[in-house]
Amino acid sequence: MSYAVALRSARAGRLYPSVILHGRDAPARQQAALELARTLLCEAVVAQDRPCGVCRHCRRIVWPDAAEAGAKAKGEAPFHPDFQVLERDLKTATSVEATRELLRTAQVSPFEARGQVFAVASAETLSGEAANALLKTLEEPHVSAPRHFFLLAPSAHDLLRTLRSRSLAVFLGPAEPVDAAAVEPLARAFHAAASGWVQSGAAIYLLAAADALSRAGGWEDPRAARPWATVAAAVVRSLDLDPPAAAPARQARLALAEALLGGPALRLRSVPADRILEGLVARFLAP
Ligand SMILES: [Zn+2]
Missing domain, CATH: 3.40.50.300 (P-loop containing nucleotide triphosphate hydrolases)
Incomplete structure (x- = not known):
């Protein structure tokens, strides 16, 4: 919530x-x-x-x-x-x-x-x-x-x-200070793809949503928390974009944002960042 x-x-x-x-x-x-x-x-x-x-x-x-x-x-x-x-x-x-x-x-x-x-x-x-x-x-x-x-x-x-x-x-939001200018385009691309998924149910939109987040960059260092904080902030920011997401989709996005903050722990188990993004987006947006 x-x-x-x-x-x-x-x-x-x-x-x-x-x-x-x-x-x-x-x-x-x-x-x-x-x-x-x-x-x-x-x-x-x-x-x-x-x-x-x-x-x-x-x-x-x-x-x-x-x-x-x-x-x-x-x-x-x-x-x-x-x-x-x-x-x-x-x-x-x-x-x-x-x-x-x-x-x-x-x-x-x-x-x-x-x-x-x-x-x-x-x-x-x-x-x-x-x-x-x-x-x-x-x-x-x-x-x-x-x-x-x-x-x-x-x-x-x-x-x-x-x-x-x-x-x-x-x-209440991610702990790491994030660059608002970097968050905005990620939020817009994610919002477009996630809204496309809700309307069409086509899995290609889930991949597009994960891909939008992966553009945050900075994934090379597996211990880095900042890219995860950035993508979590982008998902939270997407809740304020038009057209607004319906209540169940908003809850799913908030849960996704929380899970994204746990990204570094998954990275340390040698899972590549793009795989983690795809997995989490699918798990929370298409349960
Ligand atoms: Zn009072």
């Missing part, structure tokens, strides 16, 4: 209880979690105006580090009791003790807002025991008020399969 759709669902009060925010970099993931949390707890009367940015909920939903810095400047710490962040506490893991402590808060009713939001800052570092404790909470129906969990990670594939299967993955 795209971030824009997740935001619309949050405004409508229909956001899935457990959401994986993955892609981009850590600050971008935090920003997405904050905006969604404000949207869910904002008290603006008109849903379209959420997050309003000025109500007593919006103003106090801040990331813990930012809260400390802001407190020094203003002499007060913004803090919302119904928005909690679980940070990685040991050097390499998010411990089960810290996770259980967070989950205990999830057993009580919201203090002030109409719901509760919990963010796990580095969900890929949840220890197995911590992930299972979280999983158990996700499986319990909430009793009184809406309860939302955001799991932040570089890639949804870094999380346990059981957590993934109970969560909605929202892809």
Whole structure:
């Protein structure tokens, strides 16, 4: 699912209880979690105006580090009791003790807002025991008020399969900075071929779509992540081109973009780049 759709669902009060925010970099993931949390707890009367940015909920939903810095400047710490962040506490893991402590808060009713939001800052570092404790909470129906969990990670594939299967993955975009000028012609050529496939069902269009992406170049170095980030960005960009793709095709393209970011791992198994592109395009666009 795209971030824009997740935001619309949050405004409508229909956001899935457990959401994986993955892609981009850590600050971008935090920003997405904050905006969604404000949207869910904002008290603006008109849903379209959420997050309003000025109500007593919006103003106090801040990331813990930012809260400390802001407190020094203003002499007060913004803090919302119904928005909690679980940070990685040991050097390499998010411990089960810290996770259980967070989950205990999830057993009580919201203090002030109409719901509760919990963010796990580095969900890929949840220890197995911590992930299972979280999983158990996700499986319990909430009793009184809406309860939302955001799991932040570089890639949804870094999380346990059981957590993934109970969560909605929202892809924020590739992590590597990509050259927008290089992305545009790739996006247009891919869009034309992928639209041709939807209209005609002729396999030649799938090959053309893969070929369009292969023009990104830079495939010689099997460890290079940039060409994969470029083609993933081109596929995401194609969603904004005319004529717009229908909803199922959009979802297929988003899934393809995510899979393309895993390209370097496949390259290291000595699969040539053009073969990977053809395989992934066929798997996601023509399942
Ligand atoms: Zn607000």
